[in-house]
Amino acid sequence: MAADEDNKKVLKEPWSDEGFMKDEQRERLIDEIAKENIQLKEEIQRLEAELQEATINSQIKENIPETKVKFTSLENPENDSQFLNISCSFQVSSQVPYELQKGQALITFEKEEVAQNIIRMGKHYVKIKDVDVEVLAKPVPLNSGVRFQVHEEYSTVKINVTDIPDGLPEDQMRDKLELSFSKSINGGGEVRCVQYDKQSRSAVITFVETGVADKILKKKDYPLYINQNCYRVTVSPYTETHLKNFQVFSGISERTVLLTGMEDLQMMDEELLQDLVNIHFQRKANGGGEVEVVKCSLGQPYMTYFEEERNGMV
């Protein structure tokens, strides 16, 4: 070792061979660059993998509007799961917004062919107060939306228990839970099984009969007896919710047409303009047909909402 060091010292002497020094420096330079390149490659690999797995954080957090429901029919539960859960399912679909600017209008025709024809014709001359106003018909540019099904199962025999005190070994605590939740005097009932997680201080209790869970959940907590002490643990419903058929879709308007060019009519009454537009585009002579809806914006922009056509699949 000492000999090598001596050699190195020798190489560093200013009077040593230039070629040798260049080699040495070059070696170090090559080493350095090679190392940097390896690090770059690793970073690139990592980013590529992350991009592949990109988690776009939920922009979707919404309230589901309350819908009136009514009894429809009595069926036979097909399996145990249908009997042990109150199940709920529904379809959710984005209402895709389009901001209607001043001087624009939306017109929805009953038939797609009529709408497409109006767009194909492009320019239309609508008589408004003895003036032929040039109106342009275009497709409506729409953003994308999402649609999915929500499936929820609300258990009639299981409950979640949280805020369970620490201090007993797992097995013992499980027994204490079973004993307390079996006491009918407190609203409990025969327990089928207890799943207890000491770390999270929580448990899932499954009862044999339906109706027990319901009774217990009328209150937010329940008495747990450990030796001579009574602790209140928190109880809550046991539910499972998942999505099906999730998809992003791009909206295309087949029956609704965008009309532009009415900016100069700001002094007019919107409703009157809507009627005139409606009448004009109902006439076959004008290339039109049966009209469902017309909405004009003159004084201020409106946020309009597009929804899925009713007769879709899934």
Added chain:
Amino acid sequence: MSVMYGDATVGALQEEQASLKSRLQELQRRWRELRALPYDQVPFQAPAVPLVFRGHTQQGQEAPKWLVSKVRIGYPLSGGSALVTFDDPKVAQRVLQQKEHEIHIEECRLRVQVRALELPVVTTIQVSTQVSRRSVLVSGFPAGLRLGEEELLDKLEIFFGKTRNGGGDVESRELLRGGVVLGFTKDAVAQYLCRVGQFTVPLGECKCPVRVSPYLSGEIQKAEIAFWPVPQSVLVLNIPDVLDGPELQDILEIHFQKPSRGGGEVEALRVVPPGQRGLAVFTATSG
């Protein structure tokens, strides 16, 4: 000799580094862009779904973003219970004022309990979206393709299940509007298929070009439950086991139609005889 080789090596390495750095910058830029994008601007293949304007407008930006449809709730009923649906919700309210009802049949009295119906429904959800590692979206089917749902799913699964087509074991399949999601057991299969992008698949009458692209999947992160009332219906519980089904039905109907007992016009009455199980189905009244 060694000097020239050395210089070339340095040069080559420096060139490599320059190109690696530019690739890295490109990826970092995309990463930043992706994190800033809301889900609806993600550059994924989004099959077209026809939408229509029905006159729904709102001034200002606060409007419910969702349309809910096809609501279906299944409520299990134990044996010895019944569900009474009145025409008028006020009648239901009146009946519920008494927790216990005595039903008179000749000399006997049947004691039953009544209860209001509350259905636990998801009302607030938080969904997170993510590019799926194992699933792909198959889209771009020709318009007017006449295949039943099952047929389409089967034919796609058959084609993309074969390694000679670049596919692999299919774990799941789901029909969407304008597309199909296929889930594979191996990431590599999904990745490969997306890279290739275009395939010609035999779909019955034609060999159709289809597009395969990454699938953005959604999962529920949080769901809150609220209880929806069913104003017209009343649950009847703990019916004693003394009568046959049809007889019981008649007796209950008579009882709950009597105004003297607080009852009224009954729209529907269904009984679940003791020892049996029933599933009451509730659906949305409009939309």
